[in-house]
Amino acid sequence: MKRQFSRFQIVCITLLWAALCYIVLTTAERIDGPIILTLIISAALVFIPVIKALKRK
16 A cells, blocks of 8 residues: 655655756756656656645545
């Protein structure tokens, strides 16, 4: 059985994802399609479990 996320874990995951996006966007020479697609996919992979965890509480 899966263990549920605590609020602290949800906040940490969200902040780490935001920091990663900031680093990617500021260090990229130009922002093109693959970078945007990668950020959208990573957002889905991060926020779908987070939203599910928040709905269960």
